Structure formats: structure tokens, C-alpha cells
Amino acid sequence: xxxxxxxxxxxxxxxxxxxxxxxxxxxxxxxxxxxxxxxxxxxxxxxxxxxxxxxxxxxxxxxxxxxxxxxxxxxxxxxxxxxxxxxxxxxxxxxxxxxxxxxxxxxxxxxxxxxxxxxxxxxxxxxxxxxxxxxxxxxxxxxxxxxxxxxxxxxxxxxxxxxxxxxxxxxxxxxxxxxxxxxxxxxxxxxxxxxxxxxxxxxxxxxxxxxxxxxxxxxxxxxxxxxxxxxxxxxxxxxxxxxxxxxxxxxxxxxxxxxxxxxxxxxxxxxxxxxxxxxxxxxxxxxxxxxxxxxxxxxxxxxxxxxxxxxxxxxxxxxxxxxxxxxxxxxxxxxxxxxxxxxxxxxxxxxxxxxxxxxxxxxxxxxxxxxxxxxxxxxxxxxxxxxxxxxxxxxxxx
Numbered sequence: 529x530x531x532x533x534x535x536x537x538x539x540x541x542x543x544x545x546x547x548x549x550x551x552x553x554x555x556x557x558x559x560x561x562x563x564x565x566x567x568x569x570x571x572x573x574x575x576x577x578x579x580x581x582x583x584x585x586x587x588x589x590x591x592x593x594x595x596x597x598x599x600x601x602x603x604x605x606x607x608x609x610x611x612x613x614x615x616x617x618x619x620x621x622x623x624x625x626x627x628x629x630x631x632x633x634x635x636x637x638x639x640x641x642x643x644x645x646x647x648x649x650x651x652x653x654x655x656x657x658x659x660x661x662x663x664x665x666x667x668x669x670x671x672x673x674x675x676x677x678x679x680x681x682x683x684x685x686x687x688x689x690x691x692x693x694x695x696x697x698x699x700x701x702x703x704x705x706x707x708x709x710x711x712x713x714x715x716x717x718x719x720x721x722x723x724x725x726x727x728x729x730x731x732x733x734x735x736x737x738x739x740x741x742x743x744x745x746x747x748x749x750x751x752x753x754x755x756x757x758x759x760x761x762x763x764x765x766x767x768x769x770x771x772x773x774x775x776x777x778x779x780x781x782x783x784x785x786x787x788x789x790x791x792x793x794x795x796x797x798x799x800x801x802x803x804x805x806x807x808x809x810x811x812x813x814x815x816x817x818x819x820x821x822x823x824x825x826x827x828x829x830x831x832x833x834x835x836x837x838x839x840x841x842x843x844x845x846x847x848x849x850x851x852x853x854x855x856x857x858x859x860x861x862x863x864x865x866x867x868x869x870x871x872x873x874x875x876x877x878x879x880x881x882x883x884x885x886x887x888x889x890x891x892x893x894x895x896x897x898x899x900x901x902x903x904x905x906x907x908x909x910x911x912x913x914x915x916x917x918x919x920x921x922x923x924x925x926x
Contacts, residue, residue, distance in 0.1 A: 552684075555575075555681065556681070558571060559688050566587055569594070576658060577597075579677060579678070581674075586613075586661070587659070588613045589651060589656040629645070631643075648678055649682075650682050650689065651689060765892050765895045767810060769807050771803060773801060773803060774803075774836070774847075778834070778847065781816070794834070799836060802838050804916075815849075817886060821911075826851035831851075833849070844915060844916055846914050848913075853909045866887060886911075
């Protein structure tokens with residue numbers, strides 16, 4: 529199999545190890561900004577394979593494997609990397625790093641007979657590994673400088689993981705405490721209504737409706753807790769995708785908003801017949817988080833804007849929700865999509881304290897292989913969703 533790369537060359541060419549400290553620093557900064565370690569370690573522009581001269585690399589965590597190679601070593605087969613990591617877990621005594629010539633039992637004859645491996649564990653409990661690979665037929669052994677650089681990255685990943693775990697624990701306690709209080713009211717309402725049903729049968733219909741509404745409220749809050757906890761645990765939202773006319777979907781939601789809040793100055797322009805492969809319920813949830821945020825934080829008396837159009841060049845669907853708002857400092861704007869970004873601690877409204885809606889919206893968009901961004905200009909803050917799409921569009925303002 530000819531990949532256009534000779535075996536004595538490495539796929540990821542780098543400068544000498546001493547010159548890669550800047551790459552390491554940039555990679556660490558990338559890790560600190562991200563809530564997804566796997567994604568940050570495997571970014572296309574800079575990843576662990578760029579740190580050392582190698583033919584490939586892999587990162588594993590909690591059963592997920594990200595493989596960075598051109599197909600010569602593993603043929604893009606994550607099973608081989610998974611087998612390697614499982615074998616390393618069983619090695620005794622445990623070490624901070626491993627160097628070995630490893631035979632890929634799942635490999636094919638046309639692949640290299642053996643692979644030189646440099647592997648470092650950063651989370652044994654969740655099977656977290658950093659691995660670099662070279663073809664053993666022609667590559668040199670790992671140098672002390674290369675091992676030192678890899679161990680420095682491992683140390684930084686450990687520190688960042690511990691810091692994130694500590695922060696997550698505190699946020700989780702805050703979330704559970706706040707929503708626990710929020711659950712008390714509907715539960716008390718259910719109890720009181722149920723008690724009234726016995727002596728006052730003539731009011732049973734009205735009370736049953738009240739019980740149903742309170743129960744639904746409680747269920748939604750519980751589902752919200754479970755969903756956020758899953759997202760914090762690194763899971764993606766569970767999608768049930770189908771071909772969807774997102775134009776009709778969002779137009780219906782805008783009509784619902786206008787009917788439920790006639791006082792809103794809601795301006796909208798939606799291209800018609802935009803076809804996308806999405807989970808309609810999840811996408812509506814993401815849109816509601818954005819629109820609720822706009823309604824909640826907009827400058828009083830100013831309009832809200834929703835636009836959606838097909839990009840004829842990228843074949844994407846771009847939806848933007850905008851509102852006038854006081855100018856935010858850059859650090860606050862940059863953390864808008866982070867979990868538990870917080871709000872005004874003096875408010876008594878849990879939703880303002882938690883600030884998890886935008887985080888949930890961003891994860892829903894990511895699960896659809898899309899992107900959610902936020903920007904601010906001239907007193908207007910805008911959230912833009914970009915989704916891959918099959919587009920048939922003609923502009924038609926609502």
C-alpha cells in the first residue's frame with residue numbers, strides 16, 4: 529500500500545525537541561481552555577502528534593480512543609490502539625512511562641511488523657493514555673529529551689484533570705443544591721393537592737390538573753439535572769436524528785414565542801425550506817435556551833432578532849439569535865458557553881445563578897457536528913449556530 533511516505537520518514541515532522549517547548553506551552557493553554565481533554569489533545573491545528581517526531585499518536589480515556597495516523601500503522605483501526613492500552617494496564621510493576629516494541633496482532637501483513645511505542649498513563653482508573661508510535665523497522669529509539677517532553681505533558685494533563693475534577697465537584701454540589709430547592713415547591717404542591725382530593729371530591733378535576741402540571745414541572749427539572757450531569761461526565765446528548773425542515777421548525781417556535789409573550793418585540797427572517805439532518809426536539813431545546821437567554825438579559829424595550837439562512841458557499845445553515853445588552857468584559861464573554869458560568873449572585877432565580885442553558889445548547893449543537901459561537905458588537909450580543917446542511921433556500925421574512 530503506497531501512502532507516498534517512505535518508511536524512514538515520520539508522518540508528523542517536528543523540529544528538535546528543544547524547540548518544541550513553545551508547542552507544549554500552546555498545547556497546555558489549549559487544554560486549560562477546553563472542557564474536553566480528548567478533543568483538546570487531538571485538535572487538527574495542534575495535537576500531541578505534533579509534539580514529537582512520530583508516525584502516529586493516540587489518546588484514550590474512559591473507553592474512547594482518538595487515533596492520529598495516516599493508516600500505515602493501524603489502518604485507522606482504533607481496536608489495535610485499544611488492545612495496546614489494555615495490555616499496558618496489565619503490565620506490572622506500574623510505571624509513569626513505557627517504551628516498547630509492540631506487535632499488532634490485529635494488523636495485516638502489509639503493515640509494519642512492529643511498532644515502537646512511547647506510552648504514558650494520566651488516568652489509570654479511566655484508562656487514560658498518551659501514546660506515540662514509530663515504525664520499528666527503521667525508526668530510532670525515543671530520546672531522553674523526547675521522553676522528558678512527553679512526561680511534562682503528562683504532568684500538565686494530570687494537573688488540569690485534577691483541577692477540572694475539583695471544579696466539577698463544587699459545581700455539581702451547587703447544581704444539586706439549587707435544583708433540590710427548586711424541586712421542593714412542586715413536591716409540596718403535589719402533596720397538598722393530593723391531601724385535598726379526599727375531603728373535596730367536587731374539586732377533583734381541577735386538583736388533578738394542578739397535580740399534573742406540578743408533576744410535569746418536577747419531571748422536567750429532574751431530566752435537566754440528569755442531562756447536565758451526563759454532559760459534565762463527557763457524554764454527548766442522545767440524538768434521534770431525522771431529515772428535518774428546520775425553517776418550519778424554528779418558524780413554529782417563533783410563533784409560539786409571539787403568542788405566549790405578545791409584548792416581545794421579536795423580529796425574525798427565516799429562509800424557507802432549509803433541510804438538515806437533526807434531532808428536532810434537541811434542536812428546539814437548544815433554540816429555546818438561546819431565546820430564553822436573550823429575553824432574560826436583553827436591555828428593556830429593545831428588540832430581539834432571529835435570523836436563519838443557507839450559506840451558498842459552505843452549504844451550511846446559519847442561525848443567529850441577537851439582543852441588545854450591556855457590554856460584557858472579554859473574560860465573561862469568553863466563558864458564556866462554559867458550564868455554570870454563573871450570574872448575579874444576588875438574584876433569587878436559580879436559572880440566573882446556574883447559567884447552564886447556553887452550555888447545554890452548545891453541547892447539543894456539537895453533537896450535531898455544528899458550532900455555536902458568541903460575539904458582541906455595538907451593544908448587540910449574538911449567538912450563532914452553524915449546522916451542516918442540504919440547502920434549498922429562498923428568503924422569506926416572517
